[in-house]
Amino acid sequence: MTTEAELSVIVGERRQLINLAYRLLGSLAEAEDAVQETYARWYGLSRRQREDVVSPGAWLTTVATRVCLDLLGSARARRERYVGEWIPEPLPDRGEWIGGPAGGSGGPADPADWVTLDESVDMALLVVLEAMTPAERVAFVLHDVFRYPFPEVAEIVGRTPAACRQLAASARRRVGAARAPAVPRGAQAGLVRQFKEAWEARDIAALVGLLAPGATMTADGGGLAGAALRPVAGGERIARYLVHMADKAPGLALLERSVNGRPGLVARAGGVTATVAAFGLADGRIARIWAVRNPEKLRPWTTEDPRGG
Numbered sequence: 001m002t003t004e005a006e007l008s009v010i011v012g013e014r015r016q017l018i019n020l021a022y023r024l025l026g027s028l029a030e031a032e033d034a035v036q037e038t039y040a041r042w043y044g045l046s047r048r049q050r051e052d053v054v055s056p057g058a059w060l061t062t063v064a065t066r067v068c069l070d071l072l073g074s075a076r077a078r079r080e081r082y083v084g085e086w087i088p089e090p091l092p093d094r095g096e097w098i099g100g101p102a103g104g105s106g107g108p109a110d111p112a113d114w115v116t117l118d119e120s121v122d123m124a125l126l127v128v129l130e131a132m133t134p135a136e137r138v139a140f141v142l143h144d145v146f147r148y149p150f151p152e153v154a155e156i157v158g159r160t161p162a163a164c165r166q167l168a169a170s171a172r173r174r175v176g177a178a179r180a181p182a183v184p185r186g187a188q189a190g191l192v193r194q195f196k197e198a199w200e201a202r203d204i205a206a207l208v209g210l211l212a213p214g215a216t217m218t219a220d221g222g223g224l225a226g227a228a229l230r231p232v233a234g235g236e237r238i239a240r241y242l243v244h245m246a247d248k249a250p251g252l253a254l255l256e257r258s259v260n261g262r263p264g265l266v267a268r269a270g271g272v273t274a275t276v277a278a279f280g281l282a283d284g285r286i287a288r289i290w291a292v293r294n295p296e297k298l299r300p301w302t303t304e305d306p307r308g309g
Contacts, residue, residue, distance in 0.1 A: 010042060013057050017064045018114045023141045024068040025075070026088030026126050028300060032111050034071060038064040062156045065138060069157065072134035083223030085231065087290050088126040089297040090276040091115055093258035111300075117261030120145045123278035123290050126260070128178045132171050139164045140171035180282045188281055189256070189263040195279075195286060196254050196265055202246060204239045211235035212285040217242075222294030225274070238289070249274075266301065273301040 017038060021031035041063055042050070053059045079086045115121065120141075129137050138157055142148040143164070150161040150168075157164065191210065198206035217238045221227030232241050246252060249269060257266045259278040267275040276298060280288030292298065 009056050010039070010060065013060050015114045016057075017060060018111050019116055020061065020141070020146065021064055021068055022091075022115050023120055023126075023129070023145060024065070024138060025071060026130055027297075028089050028091065028111055028115070029296070030071055030075070034064055034067045037067050065142065065156050069134055069138055072137065076134075083221070084227055084229040085218050085220050086130070086222075087218060087220035087292050087297075088123065088130065090123065090259050090264075090278060090290075090292050090301075091117065091121065091261075092301050093117065093261070117258070119261075121260045122262060123260050124179070124280045124288065125175065127290065128175050129171075132174060133167075135159070136167045136171040136174075139167035140175070143168045144172065180280060180287065183281045185263065187284075188279065191281060191284075191286060192263045192265060192279055193256060196256060199242055199246060200254060202243045204236075204243055207239035207242060208235050210286055211238055212282060212287040215285070215287050215289070217289040217291065219291040220294050220297065222296065224295055225293040227291070227293045273298050276301060 014035065017035045018031055021034040022028055025031050025034065038060055042056075042060060045053075050056075119125065129140070132140070135157065139153055142153045142156065143150060148156070150164045153164045153168075154161040159167075195207070195210050198210060213235050214233070215235045215238055217228075217232045219227035219232075228241070232238050249267075251269065252274070253268045255266045255268065257264055257276075259265075259276055262278065264279060265275075265277045266273055267277070274293065276292045278290045278292075279286055280290075
């Protein structure tokens with residue numbers, strides 16, 4: 001393989017690797033680190049070793065998955081020390097991250113723009129993935145999301161195909177138990193818009209009407225931004241909490257935006273993104289709110305709205 005051909009193949013795998021690593025780790029920053037480590041290991045091989053690799057794409061996928069497995073093990077310990085609740089890093093729709101596509105200057109695309117926003121990055125699913133063991137998560141993502149056959153999954157994770165099949169089945173049961181019925185995008189957008197308007201009006205009764213009685217709001221400040229350290233439960237409690245927070249932040253602008261491919265809200269103060277909220281719906285009402293306030297997780301989001309609000 002010539003140097004040019006080799007470069008074309010391995011660079012062409014970067015999008016796939018970012019997509020895989022983000023779903024495995026729930027963090028774009030960690031996904032970038034995992035992919036960077038994967039390429040470092042590739043270039044750490046001798047020329048002869050690289051020539052002996054039959055399929056560079058398969059080699060890169062295997063290494064990236066194993067790097068992610070190691071990171072998932074250490075992430076569990078880090079998240080036990082995390083201040084407050086940990087929520088996966090939210091992703092904007094294409095063109096809404098800082099600088100726009102390719103940084104707006106023809107440079108390398110922002111990694112956020114490389115993640116395919118489909119149902120496998122829905123915030124509700126990512127939260128369920130967080131509750132899985134690393135092995136369950138890897139088996140489920142490789143097989144159910146990326147359609148790798150179990151013999152290949154087994155080769156990647158170092159287990160038998162039967163064991164991988166069991167891990168994926170266990171993960172699938174977790175997903176099935178937690179998954180709410182699908183809601184058409186238009187219906188969710190309409191409900192989020194009503195929620196936004198009620199929040200802006202400080203209308204507690206309207207907010208309570210839009211929230212399921214057993215709704216839960218989870219906020220992630222990471223100790224770097226103000227956020228409830230534990231989930232707020234109950235529609236009325238959430239409504240009163242939101243109005244209280246709005247009263248403390250005059251001038252806060254609420255914008256309807258796509259969050260991980262689904263209708264959500266972005267709150268900006270002085271043009272700077274302060275909160276990104278994703279929603280889970282059930283029976284025509286809002287059942288879950290995930291509000292990310294940790295500024296380290298808001299890196300892909302614009303500081304100024306390219307569409308003027």
